[in-house]
Amino acid sequence: MKKFLVFLFSMFSVQLPVVAEELSVNNQVDFANAQWNKAFNAGDVDALTQLYKNDATLSPGNGAILKGRDAIGQLFQSFVDNGVTNHRIDTDSIYVSDNQITQIGYWQADGKNAEGEKISFGGVLSLVLAKTEEGEWVIQSHIWNMQP
Template identity: 55%
Template sequence: MKKLFNILAVIGFIATGAASSAMADDTDATVVLNTVNATWNDTFNSGDSNALAALYAEDATLSPGNGTVLEGREAIASLFKSFVDSGVHNHTIETINAYHQQDQIVQIGKWQAQGTNEQQEIITFGGVLMTVIEKNADGQWITQSHIWNMGQ
């Protein structure tokens, strides 16, 4: 419940514009976010869904924009395995804005990936994402919550 309250509090700060500072003003947080995103993209693009799920907290939540919420690493690994098995690759993340407080970073960004259509042609697709990244007890930055949608 405490983690949920923290996430809701950060989202509330974003909505009211009261977040402590934008990432552009904080070099350390920017470096963390760039590293987290690069690791996430590299791991997804390697096709290792279990390694990708390990970048999430044990009790992480993820919503792939279809009205469902997945909970935990096993469910997250299963979803990403289905994407990899379907040929999704070349994933990238572009941060649009991010906010931080202490050991938590909230990112809003754009994502893009490639796959193939029924004619086996390469297509590019993407959308908007929001992630909540927290420093765990071991000092590692992991994803606590991840939500995305898909644009036209």
């Protein structure tokens, strides 16, 4: 399947702009991933949280489920404050139905360990995009784990 332009967690706008119908699903996923990555890597948590629906859910692989933009923003702010950067996404699979696109893939980012040394880490992610009544794609659900 084609990649869906997003995001990553690498470009921004308050919400993903309406994407022309002629764009392929892969291009939409790729765009969405680029928007997400741009916002996160710039440390712009406000722009990042605007990519999520107001009632979005997020599970960061620790058994918790965060609900809503405020809770999601607090988590991402903690990552930014702790020096996590260079986030990227590699799409593996895309599933489409009606006004929803689900992406399964891999993520990777850089940070620092307790000694201040650069480290890389990553894992698997699942991201569900929902099309709003205005025709914009926003994140409804985001789940990831971290590989040891």
